[in-house]
Amino acid sequence: MSALSRMPRLLVWLVGLSLWLAGDALAANPFARATLATKGTIYAGQQIEIDIDVFVPNYFLTPPQFPLFDLRGAEVTMPDDRGLNLNETVDGEAFSGIRKTYVITPQAAGNYALPTIVIPFGYAAVPGQVTQGKVTVPRLKFTVEAVPGSAGGTPGVTAGEIIITQTFNRDPAGLLAGDALVRTVTTRAAGLASMMIPEPSLKAPEGVQVYQHDPVLSEERTPRGEIAAGLRKDTATYVFAEPGTFSLAAITLEWFNPQTGKTETAEADGAEVVVGAGPATKVAIAPPAPPQTKEPLDWLWWSIATATVLAVAIVIQFAANLFGRLETWIDAAMTRKAQSEETAFRHVLDACRNHDRARLDVALDRWSRKTGNVPLAKWFERFADPETRVAFARHRKSRYGTPQSHHERPDFSRLRSGLKSARRRWLDEFSDDGDEALDELPKLNPVFDSALRQNR
Known part of the structure; x- marks a missing residue:
């Protein structure tokens, strides 16, 4: 059979293979x-x-x-x-x-x-x-489903558990006329977002003024970061202008517990506020004081006071300018530090120490792009020892290999020490000083920066 006669069969076989592969991919x-x-x-x-x-x-x-x-x-x-x-x-x-x-x-x-x-x-x-x-x-x-016993089709409150606690900033039974009493009510609702917790009633009795503050909403989280309960904190300040005995109403909240299928009630007790009379105003029995005579203006005193105020203003302005420049210099130094090669490589070591595979890949990619070591594989071939290259290959396999390889645990300790050694060897080629620290660059290294720009 000639080569020309075999060509149609070969074309049919190639077309069938491509369709099979495409079907597999789709x-x-x-x-x-x-x-x-x-x-x-x-x-x-x-x-x-x-x-x-x-x-x-x-x-x-x-x-x-x-x-x-x-x-x-x-x-x-x-x-x-x-x-x-x-x-x-x-x-x-x-x-x-x-x-x-x-x-x-x-x-x-x-x-x-x-x-x-x-x-x-x-x-x-x-x-x-x-x-x-x-x-x-x-x-x-x-x-x-509707909550059993709910009226008017309103959903009411549904939660796993609700607890109401309250505190006072002072003893409610020891006030005097004109004093203020601060009442803080905290509602904790398990399985309910803080924004869904109803506002408690903090009304004041007749003859008492109340000033209610904005509520504070937050969440209570588990050690794993999951939301365990919603928290709502309400604060009200009561001002008692007259003496007497006043009653602050109890705070109650009914909710439906889906675990027990029953309606339950959370309550914070009311309080009896006893307000005594304030100190009496003393009335002095004496003849009226003679009218004060107008004293002449002391020009010397006012001149000294004005000069003192101007001098203080100049000192304050000078100090403000000085501190402003100092703050700008500190911010610039911190920015350079945060964007340095040293900080980028520290993120790599931190990811190895924490055994964080995803963070390690991101940190290595940022460091390699910052220093111009792209692709990173060439840098490993040139500066890393064989054990470090093997440890890094196992890490990449655990990240992007087969599902079975995802359960492998890379040797992060070996990888961390090997990366430090490889970086040290790499730095030796760009630093005129061979006695640099093993782990870190100096905060400001113009020799290294110059060599790095030439390499780019």
Whole structure:
């Protein structure tokens, strides 16, 4: 059979192979998943969590952009800016994923569905190349029940636990007319955002003025950074102008506990305020004082006072200018320090010390670009010893290798010491002083800066 007669078969085989490879590549497409993390019956006013997962074949090159969407009849927040990294195998294909958790508080009973959410990102469809992609999140549906016993269709307050505490800045039973009493009420609600905690009633009794301050909202977090409860602090100042006994009303808040299915009440006790009469004003029995005679103007005293004021003003102006220049010089020095090669490399060592693989890659990339050591592989070949190159290769494999290799633990201690030694050898080529410190450059090194600019 001649070569020409074999050409059609070869072309058919090549076309079939390319179609098979293309079908294999198209089969592994990015996808999204929405999961209702809160289990059990959902009630109006209850804070629930929805997990949104985005998966891509291989790995992400630019992170997905999760939007904060609107949902009619509900409050939507995303309290945690950090994402959870995921790994999953689907039909024999390895996928990398990132999860974000949305916190939704439905205000009324009914059926809810997520709106259309499109999330863009970049990933390595072909290793080493950025492919722009996007996914549409499935429209997750959930049903919200009315709180048992709620009136008028209002959602009320739904939380895991609510505790109300209060403090006074002084003893309420020991006031005098004209005194002020500061009352601080703190409400802690587990499983409820601080903005959803109702405002307590801090009304004043008749004859008492009250000045209510702006509330302070915050969150109580676990050691892992997760939100455990919402906190609301309200402060009111009561002013008692007249003596007497006054009653500050107790503060109560009813809420529905979805875990027990019952309505519970949190309360802070009221207070009895006893205000005594202030000190009597003394009336002096004496003839009226004679009118004061107008004394002549003391020009010498006023001249000395004016000169003193001018001298003080000049000194203050001079000191302000001096401190302004000093502050500018300090800011410039700190900026140079923060942007120096020494600081960039310290970030690399900190990432090794903390065993933070993602942070190590970012720090190495910034250091190599700052110093002109691009590509970084050439720098490793020239200045790093074999053990350091092996440790760095294992780190890269654990980051971008197969899903099984992600569980390997790189030798960060060896990598850290090897990077320090390699940097020392690299610095020796750009420094005229061979007795520099092993770990650090001087804060200001014009010899190094000059050599570095020539290298670029």
